[in-house]
Amino acid sequence: MTTNIFFVCPHCGNDTEFKIFTSSFRVIKQSPELGICIEESTALPSLRQKDNHIECQACFHILEYDSAAAIGKKYIQTTKRLRKYSQNIPASV
Numbered sequence: 001m002t003t004n005i006f007f008v009c010p011h012c013g014n015d016t017e018f019k020i021f022t023s024s025f026r027v028i029k030q031s032p033e034l035g036i037c038i039e040e041s042t043a044l045p046s047l048r049q050k051d052n053h054i055e056c057q058a059c060f061h062i063l064e065y066d067s068a069a070a071i072g073k074k075y076i077q078t079t080k081r082l083r084k085y086s087q088n089i090p091a092s093v
């Protein structure tokens with residue numbers, strides 16, 4: 001399973017639904033709150049074996065798989081840090 005991989009579209013900010021084109025084709029749904037993939041369609045054989053990219057389901061922007069994964073990783077780290085930070089601020093302030 002691709003548990004540690006999270007994608008975010010730098011084009012429109014979509015961080016939930018993507019199509020994955022690698023050696024197989026599948027559609028994934030992510031939880032931005034959890035930072036993980038929560039739903040994954042059955043992998044279908046890809047028509048083009050050399051594919052290695054993802055497609056944003058919101059704006060159809062195409063991203064290279066590895067760079068998209070790197071962006072997503074950074075994105076998760078940042079949101080986690082922000083969430084931790086905001087939890088440390090007293091609600092009464």
Ligand SMILES: [Zn+2]
Nearest residue numbers: 009012056059
């Ligand atoms: Zn997009």
